[in-house]
Amino acid sequence: MxxxxxxxxxxxxxxxxxxxxxxxxxxxxxxxxxxxxxxFVAVAGANGSGKSTLAxxxxxxxxxxxxxxLVDGASTARAENLDRIRETVGMVFQNPDSQIVAGSVxxxxxxxxxxxxxxxxxxxxxxxxxxxxFGVGELLExxxxxxxxxxxxxxxxxxxxxxxxxxxxxxxxxxxxxxxSQLEFHDLVRSLWHAGTTVVYVTHLMEEVAVAPRMxxxxxxxxxxxxxxxxxxxxxxxxxxxxxxxxxxxxxSRALAAAGGPQEPALTLEELVERVCA
Amino acid sequence: MQLGNxxxxxxxxGSSLLHRADPRLKITTLAIFAVALFFVGxxxxxxxxxxGLLLALALARVPSRLIFRSSRPVLLLALITFCxxxxxxxxxxxxxxxxxxxxxxGARDGGFxxxxxxxxxxxxxxxxxxTPPVMLTDALGRLMAPLSQVRFPAYELALMxxxxxxxxxxxxxxxDRIILAQAARGAGLGGGLTGRVRALLPVLIPLFILSFSxxxxxxxxxxxxxxxxxxxxxxxxxxxxxxxxxxxxxxALLLVxxxxxxxxxSGF
Numbered sequence: 001m002x003x004x005x006x007x008x009x010x011x012x013x014x015x016x017x018x019x020x021x022x023x024x025x026x027x028x029x030x031x032x033x034x035x036x037x038x039x040f041v042a043v044a045g046a047n048g049s050g051k052s053t054l055a056x057x058x059x060x061x062x063x064x065x066x067x068x069x070l071v072d073g074a075s076t077a078r079a080e081n082l083d084r085i086r087e088t089v090g091m092v093f094q095n096p097d098s099q100i101v102a103g104s105v106x107x108x109x110x111x112x113x114x115x116x117x118x119x120x121x122x123x124x125x126x127x128x129x130x131x132x133x134f135g136v137g138e139l140l141e142x143x144x145x146x147x148x149x150x151x152x153x154x155x156x157x158x159x160x161x162x163x164x165x166x167x168x169x170x171x172x173x174x175x176x177x178x179x180x181s182q183l184e185f186h187d188l189v190r191s192l193w194h195a196g197t198t199v200v201y202v203t204h205l206m207e208e209v210a211v212a213p214r215m216x217x218x219x220x221x222x223x224x225x226x227x228x229x230x231x232x233x234x235x236x237x238x239x240x241x242x243x244x245x246x247x248x249x250x251x252x253s254r255a256l257a258a259a260g261g262p263q264e265p266a267l268t269l270e271e272l273v274e275r276v277c278a
Numbered sequence: 279m280q281l282g283n284x285x286x287x288x289x290x291x292g293s294s295l296l297h298r299a300d301p302r303l304k305i306t307t308l309a310i311f312a313v314a315l316f317f318v319g320x321x322x323x324x325x326x327x328x329x330g331l332l333l334a335l336a337l338a339r340v341p342s343r344l345i346f347r348s349s350r351p352v353l354l355l356a357l358i359t360f361c362x363x364x365x366x367x368x369x370x371x372x373x374x375x376x377x378x379x380x381x382x383x384g385a386r387d388g389g390f391x392x393x394x395x396x397x398x399x400x401x402x403x404x405x406x407x408x409t410p411p412v413m414l415t416d417a418l419g420r421l422m423a424p425l426s427q428v429r430f431p432a433y434e435l436a437l438m439x440x441x442x443x444x445x446x447x448x449x450x451x452x453x454d455r456i457i458l459a460q461a462a463r464g465a466g467l468g469g470g471l472t473g474r475v476r477a478l479l480p481v482l483i484p485l486f487i488l489s490f491s492x493x494x495x496x497x498x499x500x501x502x503x504x505x506x507x508x509x510x511x512x513x514x515x516x517x518x519x520x521x522x523x524x525x526x527x528x529x530a531l532l533l534v535x536x537x538x539x540x541x542x543x544s545g546f
Contacts, residue, residue, distance in 0.1 A: 061498050083504060091502040098495035101437075101503075103412035103444050110514035112503035117510045124514065145447035159503065 007073070008034035009088075009167055009198055010058060015067035017053050017221075027053040029221040030067070035200065037166070040193045042212035042229070043202040046243035049218040051202045055171040058200060059089035071167070087116065090165030094172040096152035097144075105131070105147070105155050106140035112163040130162035134188060150181030157188065167198040175204060206233075206247040210267045217242045230267050289410045294338035296408040299526040300519055301417035304405055307530045311401045314534045315394050321386070323541020324393045330533040331400055340407050345400070348407070352399040356392035363388025415439040416515060426508065433508030441496070445489075452488055456481050 017028040028050045035041055045051045056062040057069050060076035071088055074081040093099050102108040109127040118126070131137040134154040144152060153173060160168065170189060174182040186208055193199045201212065209215050210229050217225035217232055219242045225232050232238055233246040245251070253266040253275065266272035291297075296304075311327070318324055335345060367384025374380065406414070419436025426432045460480055 056498070059502055061502055083506070086502055086504045089502075091499070093495060093499055095492075095495060097448050098492040099499035100444065101441060101496065101500055103410075103415070103440055107412060107514065111500075111505075114511050114513055115504040115506065117512050119512060120514060120516045123512065127514070143447075144444065145451070156499075163503065 006037050008070075009037045009072055010035040010200075011068075011070040012057070013068045013070070015057065015064045015069060017050075017057060017062060018065045019053075026065075026221050028057070028064075031221075031223055032067075033216065033223060033226060035167075035198060037198055038193075038196055039214060040190070040199045040212050041201065042209040042215045043200060043218065044204075044206070044209050044215060044242070044244055045218035045224075049242070050221040051218055052171050053221075054218070055091070055169050055200065055202050058167070058169050059091055060085050061091070087163065088165055089167040089169055090160035090163055092153070092156055092160055092168070092170045092173045094175055096149065096156050096176070099156045100144045100152060103143060104140065105136055105142050105144065108144065108155055109136075109140075109159045109162055112159055116163060126162045126164075127158075130158040134158040134161070148181070149177050150184060153177060153181070153185055154188070157185070161192065161197075165197070167200065168192060169200045169202075171202045172204060173201075174208070206245065207249075207268075210247045210249070217244065219243070230265075233267065234265055290338075290340055290344065290407050292338050292340075292408065294408070295522060295526055295529075296334055296338040296404065298522045300517055300523045301409050301413040302421055302517060303519065303523050303527060304409060305414070305417055305421060307527065308401055308405050311530070311534060312398055314538060315397055318394075318537050318541035320541040320544050321390050321393060322544035323537040323539075324390065324397060326540050327533060327537035328393065328397050328400070330536075331397065331404060335404055335407070338408055344407070345403065348403045349396065349400055352396055356395045359395060360388035360392040363391060411443045412440065415443065416513075417517075420513075420517065431508075433511065445492070448492070449485065449489065453481060453485055456484050 011034050012031050015028055015031045016026050018024075018026050031050075031054065043051050043054060053062060057064060057076070058071070060069075060071075060082045063069075063077055069076045071081075071085045074085055076082070076085055100108050101111050106127060109130055110123050113123040113126055128137065128140075131140060134157055136151060136155050136158055139147065139151065139155075144155070147155065153176075157173075168189070173189075174185050177185060182205070189199060189201065190211075201208065203209060210233070212229060214227065215225070215229045215232055216223060217238065224242050225238050233250050239245065246254075247267065249266050249269045249272045253262070253264075253272050256272075256276070257263050257265070262275040262278070264275060266275050315324070315327070318327065332345075363384040364380055365378050365384065367381040367387060369384070370382040372380040372382045372385060409417075415436050418439065419433055422430065422432035422435065424432075465477065465480065
């Protein structure tokens with residue numbers, strides 16, 4: 001569902017992906033979709049539904065067995081495109097501990113910038129700006145093992161964002177964080193989206209899906225739904241097919257409706273409060 | 279047990295001359311110092327070099343107990359070396375200790391060898407106490423950079439060292455978790471050597487599997503951040519030699535020179 005009139009920044013055309021030794025079982029089975037520039041797309045699905053595979057296909061870490069992934073018109077299957085594709089699509093993974101390469105926060109944020117071959121002054125300028133933006137400006141000389149989970153994941157995000165990617169793909173980035181850090185991190189990602197970055201956000205947390213303008217729901221490697229979260233969470237057949245549950249606010253609002261309360265379902269806690277207090 | 283909080287390396291922050299000197303220069307000086315130890319002809323020369331090293335450590339405000347703690351393993355080795363020479367050297371006798379004979383030349387040669395061993399290790403400790411591990415690997419990478427002309431993977435080697443250092447605390451923390459998980463299910467540390475080795479296996483196997491999984495994820499994270507080896511890569515840190523480095527080099531050379539000259543002239 002590309003709302004913009006501009007051409008999509010990411011296109012998948014009948015993408016099939018199989019992992020070695022998995023026989024004929026496809027992790028992704030013929031996925032076709034477009035993501036427009038500036039979109040925020042949440043990706044949800046049960047374990048093994050193909051979410052992480054999809055994320056890794058978007059910047060050429062995995063290549064499709066069939067079909068095509070295009071990033072800004074360039075196919076990930078062509079090796080000569082990969083440098084440009086990885087500059088365009090930044091990735092944040094689940095576990096910050098296995099993404100931090102360098103021995104200090106500052107050096108880790110600089111890692112990607114050094115790979116881009118930027119001059120030292122530019123590296124320093126960009127890394128300081130990113131570190132300040134994500135609240136790790138005071139920790140530049142700290143060794144990663146002294147950081148909290150939230151600080152580590154913000155360091156990773158700073159390192160990726162410092163490279164100025166146009167698309168940010170996040171694969172369950174908050175699943176190892178405490179609830180407060182989850183909220184802070186999600187807010188940071190939304191601020192990047194508001195600033196114009198295209199965001200593809202893979203998550204298990206339905207509260208994070210609920211506030212996305214668009215969601216993709218995967219089931220057994222196929223696209224089960226592509227649209228607004230409200231339309232998804234109000235359909236029991238889709239919830240059953242994908243093995244997902246609605247966010248807490250919607251479950252509460254359903255319980256209230258069953259008990260004679262407001263009938264219109266609420267997607268977020270704010271909406272629920274509004275309906276109850278109306 | 280809190281393995282994950284263990285300090286890695288021995289770096290002690292400070293602002294002394296030793297701390298501020300260029301890490302490349304410090305590594306080069308360490309190499310020269312270590313080689314020079316084998317050109318010093320007498321104990322007096324080694325004593326001069328040792329005194330200089332201890333003075334530098336004192337000026338860098340490194341606590342003496344930390345120096346002692348760091349060099350404790352080598353002190354034992356030095357003592358064994360000294361005893362071997364003292365009791366087994368042969369030649370003029372110095373006296374007796376029970377059934378053992380003490381030899382005069384053994385005492386001199388043993389003292390010389392033991393002191394050289396201690397100084398060799400102490401100079402390395404001085405480097406690691408006054409240089410952050412990150413700077414050390416960075417400097418090593420730069421020093422080896424010319425070798426990349428002959429296809430030696432200098433940058434990759436330095437990066438491997440950085441990653442190894444970076445992952446030691448993470449691995450210790452994982453080991454900590456695994457041990458606790460095993461203990462929660464009734465696993466003990468086992469008695470005797472065989473028991474201990476047997477008890478370690480259930481810790482090491484998951485640790486290995488986890489390390490491979492982490493390595494895989496790390497490789498993906500590096501690739502996604504445009505890593506393609508040293509090709510076209512720039513560096514954040516710009517190292518340039520300055521006055522501090524000139525002063526450091528001068529003092530280090532004077533110390534090494536004094537050690538060699540005094541060692542030769544004193545005849546002791």
